[in-house]
Amino acid sequence: MLTVGLTGGIGSGKSAVSARLAELGAVIVDADQVAREVVAPGTEGLAEIVAAFSDRVLDADGALDRAALGAVVFADEAARRRLEEITHPRVRARTAELVAAAPHAVVVNDVPLLVEVGLAPTYHLVVVVQTATATRLERLARDRGMDRAEAERRIAAQADDARRRVAADVVLSNDGDLAELYAAVDGLWRDRLVPFEENLRARRAVRPEQVVLVEPDPSWPEQYARLAARIRHALAPADLRIDHIGSTAVPGLAAKNVIDIQLSVPSLAEADGLLAERLADAGFPRLPGEWWDNPRPAGSGRWEKRLHGSADPGRPVYLHLRVTGSPGWRYALLMRDHLRADPDQRAAYLQLKRELAASAPDSATYGTLKDPWFDEEHLRAEEWAGRTGWRP
Template sequence: MLRVGLTGGTGAGKTTAAGRLAALGALVVDADALAREVVAPGTPGLAAVVGELGHDVLAPDGSLDRPALAALVFADPGRRRALEAITHPLVRERRDALVAAAAADAVVVDDIPLLVETGRAAQWPLVVVVAAPLEVRVRRLVETRGWAEADARARAAAQASDGERLAAADVVLDGAGDPQALRTQVDRLWRERLLPFEEHLRHGERAARPARAELVPPDPTWPAQAARVVARVRRAAGRRALSVEHVGSTAVPGLPAKDVLDLQVVTADLATAQEVAGDLRDAGLVQPPGEWEDELPDGRTEPKGFATNADPARAVNCHVRPAGRRTEDVLLLRDLLRAHADERDAYAGLKARLAAQPHGSVDEYAHRKGPWIRAALERARGERS
């Protein structure tokens, strides 16, 4: 099973994307629909809302007067938080029951308007955002839903900013055009990413990646991509993780690298490290079979836990290590390369030469970097002492 978070500003096209995902076979859990269900007439949820916000939010027939409620809570952040404190737990309980009944190979899409606002993005291995400019969203709300322009802008202002949503997004779908263009994007996402991601995750297998080292120019979005994975790993590992950090070449601005995010999780001991590595499926990572070891710069080996990506579009190596000299050296090398442009440039040149040479595997390429890394660590220790 793969869980996907879907969100977007009101009027961006999220409903169109959700409908297409449902047509393709996803189990779409609509938070808005569940929010209506848990405050239907006669429910404890409705009674709690009335008790908190007053009878003015009721229609003459005893149901919730949604326009009146919206006008009240979107104009008052305190009342909006009070409403959310009532409805969000009820919605999550109902959602969990639906997911528990889903098939083992399901792609479960949580359609949640306030996914970013509630700070819950790390709960999903993949977050999809449907985006459209503010003026497009306001126009749609006025023309298709009959909202007053002031109400549409107030709703947008009460939600996350475009920047906040994009920071949480692993996938951004362009909802500014016509609905068919958005459906076409959804079809491609389903075919090329969601279905293989689910299959790899269910079978516990890493998504395919190049057998040899293929360097790419530095990507300024690597840190933001890594931050999302770090948050997921930290949530899955809980207190067992002493630290979770973005390490390796993609953590060094300006350094060409393989397009692989390296993370280091530090634990108290090896048994905990191996346990954590096996518990990262909620973060979209799987533990390949076999025993995993680090090859140290001096040629020795050291056991560790290891998890890697099931997502075919985002390669990740998550090294889970007990605290010690090895974990310190990983950070020492990263910070040396960040702090000294001459060291970074020398390492970049070495990587380019080694990647261009014949090599049978990425492991062989990494092994050949050992002497340079060993010398760089000695320089870094000398600088620190």
């Protein structure tokens, strides 16, 4: 199944997005609803809350008075953290039960504090609903009868928009009307979530065949960081080195809009075993066939590797699994660092890329035509490494 984390600040309209996704066919797991369930009368969760905050947080019927509890914890960070220590493990455990019980589908986990508690890497995709603060304040007053001071306190207690954007694979703006929001959600469902789920189930990766260069995107490093965090989570407790490599890792370079990542593995035999299964489950299936790097300088033999891609049609990825310390592993890091350090060679490579992209019909031809340049650049990079004391 495809797991999607949905979040947004209080008053952002996240519930409207969740409801629309449910209409389209998603299975919704509502963290707020689960949070109520784990502190219902008679539960261990409620008993622990009363022990921590006294019975002043109970109503006349002995149920949790959420308004009374909110008044305590939103004004006191220590109290809020204590509440989170009680509720979050229970919410996570119950959520895992509900997700496991869902059929093969798109499962959307509606989590208000997804960013705050660091859950982003646990999902295949994170969707953030973003709305201007002024609009949120207006909605909280109109729809919930919340006074401005209380609304501002609630907003301040959550992650700000900048922090949420760093965690977001998709940002849905909700500053317009409901029709605009629904149109955006429908497009996300049709163009990304449904094909992502199908690719994930089929263990199929997205592979751009044509060479289309795009201008440097300052968000590429952030995109890499999100992908690396997912890979790291999928492979835990193994602690393998992960690096951003290739043109998207070099500031100022135009590139194919594909994030290249290197995963350092102890051996290719291990790469073929449990690591491959875990990566596929996380949305990074292995690409069929044999894969290798041409040796530098050119000669006989080849540098064998494993290559995985991304099941997400909205974010193509090449995940190169190379043995730690092998020639291909070292070369990927050396070339990245040399191009970062040498503006002249970076400019020369950019010119070459533009010329080849204009004439090369496909990715395979494009890669082959770059080989002579890389044979020469390898010698320059090795000289630079020796002169500067570079190490991988």
